[in-house]
Amino acid sequence: MNEEQSVIAKDCNSCGNMYTLDEFYKDKYNLFNRTFTCKYCRAEVGKKFREANPKYYRTYLIKNRGRVLEDSRKWYHRNPDKVAAYVSKQNIKRQESLKQCLPDDHEYAAKISANKKCSITGVTEGIELDHVMPLAVGNWGNSRGNLMWLYGSLNTSKSSSNVFDWMEDMEQERLDYLLPESVSLTIAEFKEKMLQVLTVKAEELGLTLEQYKQKYNAEYYRRKQL
Structure with a gap:
């Protein structure tokens, strides 16, 4: 906790390491509104799952193409600032490369x-x-x-x-x-x-x-x- 007695870090239930709350995904149903396991442990779990099931996500995307595209469109609509920032960053990189x-x-x-x-x-x-x-x-x-x-x-x-x-x-x-x-x-x-x-x-x-x-x-x- 910080000087204001606000929680700023917690232990990961998987690896046991302590990280700041930013290193945990948001989850309104869990303590401190963060997941029990850190982003690193969840990424490792995801990696192992993809290695064991290489076609799972591709099959899911094909079967749910309409829904995935609609969710993507909604995200772009809800996050114009993030989209603009990404496009601006890519344009800068593009111009630097062209030089x-x-x-x-x-x-x-x-x-x-x-x-x-x-x-x-x-x-x-x-x-x-x-x-x-x-x-x-x-x-x-x-x-x-x-x-x-x-x-x-x-x-x-x-x-x-x-x-x-x-x-x-x-x-x-x-x-x-x-x-x-x-x-x-x-x-x-x-x-x-x-x-x-x-x-x-x-x-x-x-x-x-x-x-x-x-x-x-x-x-x-x-x-x-x-």
């Missing part, structure tokens, strides 16, 4: 922007401009061979991953959840479309797909090691 990249190819960017549809699904709503070589990793930026449109959830899933690894590691349950409800693709169809897109990106640089992959991987993993 390290190759000069913008404005003609190329304009050409890509003129055909705004997801490279994989063909949808035109809810799409985002993706950098094949992530800004957080490489320095290709808005240059030729590095821009494509992706459906929002696909773009979020790819994030700063190596595009070739992301494609190969994709599973059907994961893909089903990421695709818009109006689109259905098998893993084979998804990979075929991705290879078609990457072949086009290679041709934009005057390369074969294999040459593009070698150039991409060499840059990606060299940067990741820095």
Whole structure:
């Protein structure tokens, strides 16, 4: 307790360590309105559960897609300040990353922007401009061979991953959840479309797909090691 006799820390019922109340999740039904176990212990329990049940959450998300999306929309609506702060932070990081990249190819960017549809699904709503070589990793930026449109959830899933690894590691349950409800693709169809897109990106640089992959991987993993 502090000088005002207010509780500011308590023991975790699992590990026995004492933490400030901020290190426990809120729970209005428990003592001090906090969970009995700390965030670290709960995270460890969650990790072990995911390892033992790798498909549990993906299956749940697919079966409850509508509810999950609605809950997400409600959260964004209730927390505009948090959303704005996150977007601002990401924009700052993006601008800092772009400073390290190759000069913008404005003609190329304009050409890509003129055909705004997801490279994989063909949808035109809810799409985002993706950098094949992530800004957080490489320095290709808005240059030729590095821009494509992706459906929002696909773009979020790819994030700063190596595009070739992301494609190969994709599973059907994961893909089903990421695709818009109006689109259905098998893993084979998804990979075929991705290879078609990457072949086009290679041709934009005057390369074969294999040459593009070698150039991409060499840059990606060299940067990741820095």
